[in-house]
Amino acid sequence: MTGALFTIYLFIVATLLASAGMTLWERNTRPERRGTLETCAVGYLVLAAGCVVATARSYMPGISGAALSNLVILSGYMLVLDGVAAVGGRRHRALSLGLLVVMAAVWALAGPRWPETVWLYASGVPIVIVCALTAWEAWRAAPLQHLRSRKVLVAVLAFHGLVYALRVTVLPLAALRYGPALVAASSTITMYAGVLYSVVLPMAMLAVVREEADAGLVRLAQTDHLTNLGNRRWFFAQGGTALALVPGVAALLAFDIDHFKSINDRFGHATGDEVIASFARILRETVGANALLARIGGEEFVALLPGCDAAGARRIGDAVIAEFADSAVLSRSGVAVSATVSAGLAERFGPPGALVSGESAVAALLAEADAALYRAKAKGRNRIEPALAVPGVAAA
Numbered sequence: 001m002t003g004a005l006f007t008i009y010l011f012i013v014a015t016l017l018a019s020a021g022m023t024l025w026e027r028n029t030r031p032e033r034r035g036t037l038e039t040c041a042v043g044y045l046v047l048a049a050g051c052v053v054a055t056a057r058s059y060m061p062g063i064s065g066a067a068l069s070n071l072v073i074l075s076g077y078m079l080v081l082d083g084v085a086a087v088g089g090r091r092h093r094a095l096s097l098g099l100l101v102v103m104a105a106v107w108a109l110a111g112p113r114w115p116e117t118v119w120l121y122a123s124g125v126p127i128v129i130v131c132a133l134t135a136w137e138a139w140r141a142a143p144l145q146h147l148r149s150r151k152v153l154v155a156v157l158a159f160h161g162l163v164y165a166l167r168v169t170v171l172p173l174a175a176l177r178y179g180p181a182l183v184a185a186s187s188t189i190t191m192y193a194g195v196l197y198s199v200v201l202p203m204a205m206l207a208v209v210r211e212e213a214d215a216g217l218v219r220l221a222q223t224d225h226l227t228n229l230g231n232r233r234w235f236f237a238q239g240g241t242a243l244a245l246v247p248g249v250a251a252l253l254a255f256d257i258d259h260f261k262s263i264n265d266r267f268g269h270a271t272g273d274e275v276i277a278s279f280a281r282i283l284r285e286t287v288g289a290n291a292l293l294a295r296i297g298g299e300e301f302v303a304l305l306p307g308c309d310a311a312g313a314r315r316i317g318d319a320v321i322a323e324f325a326d327s328a329v330l331s332r333s334g335v336a337v338s339a340t341v342s343a344g345l346a347e348r349f350g351p352p353g354a355l356v357s358g359e360s361a362v363a364a365l366l367a368e369a370d371a372a373l374y375r376a377k378a379k380g381r382n383r384i385e386p387a388l389a390v391p392g393v394a395a396a
Contacts, residue, residue, distance in 0.1 A: 008191040009055045012198045016048035019202030026206055032216075033209050036083045040205055043079030047198070050076055063115045067107035070123040074103060077127055080201070081134040084153075087208075088141035092133060099126040120187075121172055124164040131161030138208075147215065149207035156200045163193040224295040226273055227280035235294035239304045240359040242292055243348070246306035251313035252362075254344045254369035255283070255320070257299040258381040263339060267331040274329040275339050282327060286320045302366065310347040310386060317343045317384040325382060340382035344372030347387070 023041040027034045050073030057065025078096035085092055103126050111118045135157035144150040171186050222234035230238065243250055257263075257279060264272040276299060283293060283301060292304040305313050321341055328338040346368035348361065368387035376385040 005187065005191060006055060008188075008195060009051050012191075012194050013048045013051045015195070015198040016044045016051070016202075019198065020044040020048070023202060023206065026209065030209050030213055033087070033212070036086045037209065039083035039086060040080055040202070043076045043083060044198075044202060045076075046079055047073055047076030050074075051194075063107060063111040063118075066115060066119050067104070067111055070107070070119070071100060071104060074100060074123075074126055074130070077130045077134075081130050081137065084134050084141075084205070085137040087143055088137060090137065095133075096130070099129065102126070121168055124168045128161050128165045128168060131157050131164065135161065143212060144208060147208055147211045149204060149211045153201070153204040153208055156197065156204055160193055160197045160201075163190060227277055227295050229280055229284070229301070230292065230294035232294065232296040235292060235296060235302060235304070236359045236362050238292055239362040242304060242306045243361050244358060249307065249309050250348045250365075251305045251308045251310055252346045252348075252365040252369045253303040253305070253313055253317050253320075253384075254346075254366060254373045255279075255301040255303070255341050256343075256373055256377070258340045258342055258377075260299040260339070263337065267333075267335070267337055271329065271331040271337055274331075275337060278327055278329050279324055279339075279341060282323050283320055286323055287316055302369070304362070304365075310345060313345055313347065314384065314386070317345055321382060321384060342373055342376040342381045343384040344369040344374070344376060345384055345386045346372065 020041040023037050023044065027037040027041075030037060050069050050071075053065065053072055054069035057069050059065065060068070075096075078092075078099070081092055081096065103123070106118060106122050110122070135154050138144065138150060138153045138157060141150075167186055167190060222231055223229070224231045257275065260272065260275070263275055276295075279301065280293075280295065283303065287293060287303050287305075290306070290308075292306075294302050296302055303316075305316070308316070321343060325338070325340050328336040331337050346365045348365055372385040372387045376383050379385065
């Protein structure tokens with residue numbers, strides 16, 4: 001091994017050891033990803049151990065050094081695969097074990113006769129497979145779909161796999177034409193790709209975990225803890241964006257659970273919370289996926305329906321009211337507690353170019369729906385009333 005390659009190996013080992021240390025430290029602050037971080041950290045340590053063995057392979061008898069270093073390095077890649085796959089709730093341990101067994105068999109059967117061919121070419125095939133699988137797992141993991149750092153992680157994995165894929169497929173043919181000099185150059189290129197992997201991949205993995213945690217804190221700040229619906233701040237921000245993106249007709253339904261204070265006073269706040277959670281579940285199931293739903297007060301809820309006119313919103317509101325009236329929750333004493341809800345309906349209508357968008361439009365719609373809601377309360381509750389400005393929808 002040349003001095004340059006030896007230096008690169010040492011650099012890779014040092015960066016992998018540092019990455020393992022930082023990753024293990026990070027697990028203390030990211031308990032939700034503790035398993036992933038621990039698996040990746042062990043993977044970095046195993047990769048470092050494989051590189052150490054690789055530097056000393058020429059001092060070991062026969063092909064034992066080359067085979068051992070290749071199998072250890074391959075195990076490190078597989079541990080990283082397992083750690084990344086765990087983010088999406090998946091594992092590839094059976095596949096990893098199978099690849100290790102196959103590679104060990106290749107070394108045992110072909111290694112003694114063609115050691116250089118196995119070292120330069122065959123040993124890279126499982127690495128290509130594992131890198132491709134790791135990139136795919138990072139790309140499709142549902143918790144990472146909206147994270148920008150995921151793209152860096154996927155790019156590093158894909159590039160590393162591509163380097164090995166070229167080494168496995170193109171290098172054998174090119175070496176026949178250009179000779180040993182090209183093989184030596186390819187080894188140097190592969191080592192530099194290893195440097196990139198050892199430096200950037202752990203940093204990208206840490207960035208993904210941190211960005212995921214930060215996104216979770218943002219969601220927590222924008223989500224009502226009892227119902228998992230958006231809160232008031234989230235509703236105005238997202239509602240303003242939705243009205244800007246859908247400049248045409250839109251409707252807003254405001255709901256308020258009837259006589260909620262008496263439910264709390266009679267059955268206790270725990271039962272009141274169950275009633276609120278039950279209504280939120282019914283609202284989510286009845287309104288549909290295109291609506292923006294939020295709990296904006298104690299027993300107050302809103303549903304913004306971009307692209308839905310007043311008649312459609314009225315049907316949805318009636319369905320929610322009927323479904324909730326037919327439901328009940330059990331109090332701690334075993335009593336079935338039922339409740340009703342009143343609703344107000346407001347609609348944004350008119351030529352798209354003349355319509356106001358943004359949070360001010362949401363506030364105006366909510367004010368109109370609230371006024372209609374108060375009329376529904378005054379008329380006996382358990383009903384829906386349209387805003388006075390809504391055309392073509394008669395009051396009940």
